[in-house]
Amino acid sequence: MQDIKETLYRLCLNFIEQRIQTAEVALQQAREASNDDTKSSAGDKYETSREMMQQDIDRNKRLLIDAQDNLRLLKSIEINPESEIVRHGSLVYTNNGSFYISVSAGQLTLDGKAIFAISPSSPIGKLLLDKKKGDAFSFNDKKFVVEAVA
Numbered sequence: 001m002q003d004i005k006e007t008l009y010r011l012c013l014n015f016i017e018q019r020i021q022t023a024e025v026a027l028q029q030a031r032e033a034s035n036d037d038t039k040s041s042a043g044d045k046y047e048t049s050r051e052m053m054q055q056d057i058d059r060n061k062r063l064l065i066d067a068q069d070n071l072r073l074l075k076s077i078e079i080n081p082e083s084e085i086v087r088h089g090s091l092v093y094t095n096n097g098s099f100y101i102s103v104s105a106g107q108l109t110l111d112g113k114a115i116f117a118i119s120p121s122s123p124i125g126k127l128l129l130d131k132k133k134g135d136a137f138s139f140n141d142k143k144f145v146v147e148a149v150a
Contacts, residue, residue, distance in 0.1 A: 002079070005091050005150065007110060008100045009079050012117050015105040016071045023064035030056040070103045073119075077102055086131045086149050088120050093148040101125060 034053040077089035086092050092099045098115045100108070105117035118125045127137045128146075136145045 004110065005079055005089070005100070008091065008108060008115060008117065009074070009077065009102070011108045011110075012074055012100070012102050012105045013071075015117075016067055016074060016103065019067040020064065020071065023060055023067055027057065027060035027064060030060055074103050082150060084132050084149055086128045086146070090128075091115070091150040092128055092131075092146060093150075094144045094146055096142055096144050099124070099128060101128060 030053060034050070034057065079089065081089075083090060086101060088101055090101045092101065098113070100115055100117045101120050102117050104119045104122060108115050108117050118128075120126070120129055124139050127139055127144075131137065131146045131149075133146055133148055136143060138144070
């Protein structure tokens with residue numbers, strides 16, 4: 001079971017590191033485009049162009065900050081400790097899917113099986129926290145029963 005959690009952790013780490021790299025490249029390209037833009041005689045068009053470039057820079061900064069926050073959150077997970085109660089870092093098996101409570105990385109495939117990496121602050125993550133084997137809850141008009149917690 002610990003091998004599965006360690007593999008899921010690495011998959012999430014790779015996902016976040018890729019997001020950071022992508023955001024850094026996009027931010028650098030947006031800054032270069034802004035610096036390369038020279039003032040033209042068409043005043044309003046220039047200002048509009050500069051504003052759009054600044055918005056692009058700001059958006060990429062937010063994406064980078066979000067990815068860095070997710071990296072910090074992921075690194076706060078204790079991979080090995082097992083708990084009977086769902087908490088950050090738990091792998092939860094339900095009758096309607098398996099969930100790794102970590103960061104929002106979407107569907108991960110491990111040994112041909114889908115496991116959803118979700119944030120503890122996501123709607124379903126909030127419902128899963130503090131549950132234990134046998135507990136049930138509803139989400140999107142579906143009944144979920146916790147079958148196992150690792």
